[in-house]
Amino acid sequence: MTNRPSYYITTAIDYVNGRPHLGHAYEKVLTDVLARYQRRQGADVFFLTGVDEHGMKVQQSAAKQGRQPQEFCDEMAGHFRALYDRLNISYDDFVRTTQPRHKEVVQKILQQLFDAGEIYSADYEGYYSTRLEQFLTEKDRVDGKFPESFGEVVFLQEKNYFFKLSQYQGWLLEFYQNHPDFIYPSFRTKEVLGALQEPIPDLCISRPAARLSWGIPLPFDSEQVTYVWFDALVNYLSVLGYERGQAGGRWPAVHVIGKDILVPPHAIYWPAMLKAIGVAQPRQLVVHGWWTQNKEKMSKSVGNVVDPLELIDLYGVDAFRYFVMREMALGYDADFSEEQFKLRYQSELGNTLGNLVNRSVSMIHRYRGGVVPSPMEPGTEAGEGFRRDVLESIRVYRENMDKLQLHVGIMELWKGLMRVNQFVDETAPFKMAKDEARRAELDHVLHELAAALELFAQELQVLLPGTALKMCEQLGGGLQSSISQELHWPESVAGRHLGQAQVLFPRLEETPSPKPA
């Protein structure tokens, strides 16, 4: 047993029908940063990500390639997992909806609800497009006819199962009125409340197995397979284990999702489902926005989809993590442009951070043989000011992280780094080095530099885990997995033997023009 607070955080599970893109990568980095941040705060973090593998599109894609759905899923899941490993995502578990542990929980929940009379069967009839594999509504008609794009349209009558969602409308309304901070950013709550103004119909949760075979069979009707939400959403519970009304010990979760799956799935279906099975509501929904590319919507048809792997190959994992966290205000949309990426890389990572580490480590090597000297006794007013400014930037960074204002927090941290660069110039250790009489002063300045960098390295392991590790190697120390309550100036760096100076973020070469040898 531990007395550390539990923190269960999840990403949306990605649908394996397509390759992962920038949006997928962003969401996982975001969740990873929050998870790592909480771990440093001392929380007992459990971080879940994974993939959604059932459904018509997967069934069709597999068939198109003449393969079994499971085989197809195995390959696609591999792509996602490979990307997340590449991104240094510190997930504790990777769920796949085709895993037995998941199917078992889905069936338990369906059976529980069926037994409780929360699920009923009904016949549905309507026009159905065989080409799109979906039912059509009257508004799909153009001039009284279904357009050519639907292909053959037939009138179908079939049996389906429904979840009594409509009876939770009043409860949902009240829930959101009483929990204005359940969704971050809170303005999204208004969208949910808006949706709840209209009557919500019961939720169809099944498909005849004859039409859709790639899914989890209903435990009470083998002719039917459950459809989308009772499969996908349940992943959040299934990895924790579930017995009637009893979620695993790490529940409730913080769900990180995109704005596209807030209403209705995560804001309406999921709370109602949890309520129906007697499980507590999630702790919070963190809803992020979308990336555009040079102000245009990213889409496969426009051909402006950004491949995260390409960027990582070119600039490194940490540069990618930095950019997506720094550029997007959590909850809002942001624009992706490689120009902007390069600017931030060069200026903020290369110059402000990388060069600072490099110049500091180099000076300690050059002037003190790579051993961090001891500071002077009670610092001067100016020296105290430096410490105070650095600590303040970290304090404000954390304050903003706590409020999920990640990009603001990062800006604050960089203000601190700039303060250190400023310190180098105002104390000019390279001038002190030429004057033997200023030996103690130089010792002090070099110590303060190492101490400041030590502080930043420890903070940066959340955002830039690889870089933080490199910084620690150069500083002759190691990463601390969790933080102490009070921020304090690390005098313990005195006496450390530094590692070799190494460039963290190499300058980007100009447009490669062939140079004569």
Add this chain to the structure above:
RNA sequence: GGCAGCGUAGCUCAGCGGUAGAGCAGGGGACUCAUAAGCCCUUGGUCACAGGUUCAAAUCCUGUCGCUGCUACCA
């Protein structure tokens, strides 16, 4: 149509009741430890527009315009 978010320096954004801010980009300067990096100074905004509340409004209220998004009986 309903609702929401945004509209602050060339660009990206912070500020959200008390004399307009940061980073980048542009211009100038002093330095040399360092990835021709860093530091200092500087150009640049009637805080979309119009009303209102207030001793005082980017900051609160109303309206207008612009951009974006969500939503309008897919079982």
